[in-house]
Amino acid sequence: MIPLWQGSCNQWDCDEMGHMNVRLYVEKQAEGLIAFAHALGLPEAFRASAPATIVPVDQHIRFVREVLPGRPISMQGCVLEIGESDAVLYQELRHLDGSLSASFRTRIIHIDTAEGERFPWTAKTRAKMEALRGEAPAEALPRSIEPDAPGLPAVDITLARAQAAKAPRIGMAAVPPGHCGVHGWMEPSWFIGRLSDMVPNLLFDWRSRVGRKDGEKRIGGAVLEYRLRYHRLPRAGDLIVAHSSFGGINGKTHSLVHWLLDPVSGNAWASTQVVAITLDLDARKAVPAPPEMIAELERLAPPGLGV
Template identity: 35%
Template sequence: MSMQEIYRSSVQTWESDQMGHMNVQFYLDKAQAGLATLGHYIGLGPRLLKEKGWVLTARDHHVRFLREQRPGAPFFIRGGVVEAHADHFVIYEEMVNTVSNDVAATFRAEAVLVEGATRKPLSFPKEAIAKAEEVKTEIPAHGAFRGLKMTPPRAAPTLAEAEKSGMIRTYMGEVMPDWCDAHGYMTKRHFMGVVSDSIPNLLAQTRGDDRSANTKTGGAALEYRFVYRGKPKEGDLLTLRSGLKTVTDKTYTWCHWLFDTETGEAIATAEAVAIALDLEARKSIPIPPEMKAQLEKLVIEGLGV
């Protein structure tokens, strides 16, 4: 593999959540920063993008969380190009702890080039496709799909379809100015942020849990897939519907469908594999039998990303 270092920093206290580790939205934030640097390596650096009015972004993300990262942890991200096509690049990145050299998280992205103002898709310049050979890499076993599958995205659902299926409302809110990039569009971090912020409400409505009152057990995501379908802008109203797809002895998989509240059109669809977490031992635990029985009653057939 020929991965390049594309980001280096550390986990900040304000990036941590109720579980005491870096929140999932900041993983995507740092992966996007790494993608910007990788763009430099293929001839699509920030000055050229700004001059042309272009944006390098992702249309599909797969993320695996292999080791939790707590406040103060130093890390770097390395990455490269797996495939280079005229309409999209397949990008691989991995976050590595600076001291242990353990891989903490992996990211597979289908990256696209778009007009910043309209988000109209563009073809990659031939020069970028050629330069991608200089940072060519492969996806290692630890970055491959595991609990989720790399299937073609389903047809975009509608809000009416989500409500008919029995999915529950877990988030409602406005796209805030500081959620957006220079062109006024919501960044990938905040797609994940909306889902992350919804989880306490999801658990409250499905299991009666209040995370603020439980300091011994919690949960953690092992794997996410996001398919970005819409282009929410500052001031747009969003609503999230969530439902349970599968349950096993150790994991459960949630589906999240994000919609424009006014139009009912899909903004994004996502799946997440999660585990129960012992917050004192910092280890995963089997799903308690009574919790599993309760979760199995919540499974909705036909959910997907």
């Protein structure tokens, strides 16, 4: 493990649930990726003049302990797998006492910035990757999502298929210049950030009624695990819509599948699987949704989409 980032959670990093928003986790992970690039001998990768860079294509995130305002956190990481033009990197955020906050398992690819085409790592970079090989600790391993499970081909993730499955649209947005990085693509953290903004359109009323059934509790939600597949990176001026589908239930957790799509072309930007809980905001504990509420969620977002 090598150190990649160190800081704290600000009040403005937190959302209505009172803890650090998922977008900020990925934002900090992306900062750690820049530090990783330096360690791999690719210090120019995230500069505007870079002929080549690294981008995520498949990411698994596990949220273990929430981060509250003012709490210090730090990141370290290692290399899990090395391919010809791709690699799997492990990054983890830990609290000051050493307890795990979140883990990230990210498959990256090496591309040229002009055409976005993949090309092999150099021998020098591969040697540096080999020197940073390590293993993820057991407490950080995936639980409810298989990160290496085959995903749907991007050509099958379309607006027409979402509409045919009667998956409701839960949000729409445009990409402003401020959300794009030095290479002109939307920063990866805004995929999960946009979804965080959009999901209340599906779940706000549902969660409030779960709270009433559980004794008028103040109810929110928390994500436990996430798989995010990046198919294309939008640019400033592009449009995004999100459609959602019920993915199942396991104990106190429920799963949803979200597709982020281009409403102009109908093609995919990203596809995601999310495992979440309904959260008692005062006790900071999971609240099991009654069977009739799960059935209602399935009616609100009919099954049918895959990641």
